[in-house]
Structures are given as C-alpha cells and as structure tokens.
Amino acid sequence: MAKRVAVIDIGSNSIRMVVYEKTSRFAFHILHEIKSRVRLSENAYQNSNNLQTDPMQRTYDALEGFLSIISSYKARKTLCVATSALRDAPNKKEFLDRVRIGLGLKIKIIDGEKESYFGAVACANLLPEQENALSIDIGGGSTEFSLINKKEINNNLSLKLGTVRLKELFFDKQDRDGAIKYIDSQLDSLDNVNISTIIGIGGSFRAISEILLSRENYPLKKLHAYESSSDKFKNLLKDILNANEDELKEIGIKKSRVDVIKPGALILQRVLKKFKVNNLITSGVGVREGVYLNDLLRNSKDKMPVNYNTSLRYILDSHVDNKEYSNNLNKLVKQIFDITYAKLDIDKKYRYELGVAAKICMSGSNIHTYSEYKHSYHLIQDALEFGFTHKQTTLIATLVKYAKRKRPSNLHVEKYSSLLPDSPTLNTLSYILSLSISLLAHKPKNIDFSLEFAKNELVISTKKSLYLAKESIKKIDPLDNLTVKIT
Secondary structure (H helix, E strand, O other): OOOEEEEEEEOOOOEEEEEEEEOOOOOEEEEEEEEEOOOOOOOOOOOOOOOOHHHHHHHHHHHHHHHHHHHHOOOOEEEEEEOHHHHOOOOHHHHHHHHHHHHOOOOEEOOHHHHHHHHHHHHHHHOOOOOOEEEEEEOOOOEEEEEEEOOEEEEEEEEOOOHHHHHHHOHHHOOHHHHHHHHHHHHHHHOOOOOOEEEEEOHHHHHHHHHHHHHOOOOOOOOOOEEEEHHHHHHHHHHHHHOOHHHHHHHOOOHHHHHHHHHHHHHHHHHHHHOOOOEEEEOOOOHHHHHHHHHHOOOOOOOOOOOOOHHHHHHHHHHOOOHHHHHHHHHHHHHHHHHHOOOOOOOOOHHHHHHHHHHHOOHHHHOOHHHHHHHHHHHHHHHOOOOOOHHHHHHHHHHHHOOOOOOOOHHHHHHOOOOOOOHHHHHHHHHHHHHHHHHOOOOOOOOOOEEEEEOOEEEEEOOOOOHHHHHHHOOOOOEOOEEEEEO
16 A cells, blocks of 8 residues: 555535645644635535536545645545535536546545445544444534444444435424424434444534533533533534524534524434433544545454544654663553552553553653653644544553653643543552652663562662662652662
8 A cells, every 4th residue: 555645535515635744654643734625515405416517626626736735745546535416416427537638537436335334434534432332423415323242333323314304394494393294203223223322423512512512611622522412412402403693603503604603513413312312522534534434444344443543643653763672661550550550559451551651751752852742742732633532541641641750730630631530540650650650760681680579669780880760769759658779
C-alpha cells in the first residue's frame, strides 16, 4: 500500500477529503483533512432524485480543489467513493463522466450496505472496544446502521432517511407528523434488535455532541470517543426540535447546519425512542476511515491485529527516538506495579495505562528537550486518540505531564476530575512512573538491577552505584505507604 493515500467521500450534504500517511505497517496519521458543504442532493428529492445543475457544479469545483491539495501532499493513491445522492440519481452518469473526463477522477458509487459496513469498520477498529453496539450514520440522503460486537460487524443496513431528504419531503412543508410516521416506518427494519450502546457517526450526531461538550464544560476538547447519557441527548434533541432559527443559533447550531439539524434531530429522537439504551458514544471516524482501513487491512479481514493500537504505534514511530529506553521503562513500571499494586490498593486495570505512559512519556523530547514532558502531554492529548477512552487518554497524559515532578496539581486534578481516578490512585501511579524514570536515569541497554517488595519497602539491588538514580529520587514527592531503598 502507498505510504500516502487520499480518500474522498462524496455525500449528499458534504464531501470530505483526508490524506493519510502510514508510519509503519498498520500505523497511520492524518496529514490533512478538509470538508466542503456542497449539498449535492439539493432539490433532488423533489425532482425524482435527479441531481441539479448548481449542486453538481459546486461539487465539481470542490473536487478540483481537493485534487490540487492531494497533489501538494504527493499522495500516491486516491480512493473516491460516493453514497446516497449519486447512487439514487437517474442522471448520475452525466456527473460521473464529467468528473472522469475533466478531472481524471474515477468515482466509485457504493451501495447502502457497503456504506454502512465502511462506517462500522472504522468504529470497530478506531473506537474503544464495544459489545452489543449499534452504529448509526445519519447522512443527507440516507442513514446507515450496523451491529458491532467487539471487532465483529453484522446486519449492515441502509435506510432512506437523511437530513436533506427529510427537509425537502417534510420539513419544508411543515409536516413533522408526516416525517415521524415516515421515520418510524423505516425503523421497522430494526425490529427485534437488542443493543446496549449506540455509536453515532455523521455531522448531525457530532454537532449535537459538540453542544453537549460545551454545555457541561467538558474538560477534554475531543469529540471522538465522547460518551454521554441518553437523557442528556434527549433533552437537547427536544430543545432543538422546539426552537426557531434564532434559538437554534443560540443553542449552538452552526449557520451552515441550521436548515438540516431538525431532520437529523428527529431521526435521532425516534431511534432513541425505539432503543432503550443509556450509553451513547460519538465517533469522529466514519466512511472515509472505513474506506482507508479496508485498503490498509485488506489481507487481515479488515481487522487490526489483536492488542495493536494504531495511534500508540504512530507516536512511537514518529516521536520516540530511543526505543530501547522506551521499552525498558515500560517493562520497569510494570514490574514495580505487579509487585506493589495489591499492597498499595491499586486496581489492576491501571497497569495498561501506566505502561502506555511509560512508553511515550519522552515523545515530546524531539520538540524541545527542556520541556519534553509538557510537549509529550499535549501530543498525547491530541494524538493518542484511536482506541482509547477519554478517561484512558486523560490519565496517560496526566501521568506524563507530571513525570519526574511533584504530584499532579490540585488545579489539574480539579479540572479533569470527571475523567481521572481518585487522588490516592493517581498519586501512586504518578509516583511509580517518576520512580521508574529516576531508576533508569543512566539509560542502560537493559535493566541492570533487581526488585523486591516487602513490608511496604521497595528494595533495588544492584552492583552499580545508581548515583544518578539516587539524586533523582530525592526530587520526587514520596508516598506515605512506600519507601525505596537502593542497596
């Protein structure tokens, strides 16, 4: 597979383009992303689904700009897919031929089941693992559903429910009752489906999640993997559906989405009425990531390897130069954790986050060595994204921020309190990481000392002086229930 690949997703409402770069076999990151709200399906649904002249021209012009961007990044492969607006249009050949001849771009129209599958592939691989979940991707012309159980994807379904479609067929005619009846009849296809979680894909779901983030003063400015309760969503959906245009803007709906947010909100409201679930997860990935992963993982049945995380590997590939030290630090924090966690009353589940923090705590050193942990902290908050919950990301970033320093500050803990473990747990994990960094201050090729733990005393036995370690340990805030002795 080419190192740089561009993916274009032509939807009914917007077209999106992403340039991805591989850093190793299954690791990648986004080099560039752009969206244009061309509304290709505008006025199509009231004209027998035929694409209209102005929307086709807008889309052509946007694609021309996208291809210029792709060329600037020297991407070696471009994958372009189109969904509901084009697959439903009787005059699609006119547009496809014009783009192929004028721009040299071949557009692949995917059916509804494939569109649903691509969105689910992205969620199954790039969100924290979920059991018994239903993905819902509300687009301009259709809405896709898939059942996701861990990495398994089933029951891919596409329904003729979309924000632009409902706007033109019902909302422009002030026929909300007709829209409800139509939506519910479409959702009959999901009868007898039992789920515990809903994963939301698409602009409408993300727009609503963004407002919830703002309303609750959520500490992490990240939509991907954001979790919310059904009740919070239902209350906001009710506000949106009852608001006039000015009130929608006051709620926080962007001007470009004001005329289609109500159809999207109504679809979500009817879905939540049908499924009695409490946990809702927002996905920042969708069809375009699914198309990319389908190409990247084509020999792996569209599944990342077990226990593999692409965001973690990207940071290691691109920002950690001393892999030997990273591996030693990861090994040491786990050794200390394993022999102390029971006595220190720490939940064993935090072993993983502590190990990840150790692996990438020095990732900011290639930005500026004198503030490496600060840079590592910000890099982790932004880039440690796919496959991690917000709680995991926040804990890992916090441990790294305060590595080799005093305990996490009260101000920091207060800001992220909803995402961090209790203070004793956080302080203990922070100490273990800082202690491990100190013990490896001399950067050995291999760990050159042994550990023993008894009666709340950690004894480090070595034939070397570990002078640098002793000096560094003095600077760490000690734990009341743990002493360290180097012999």
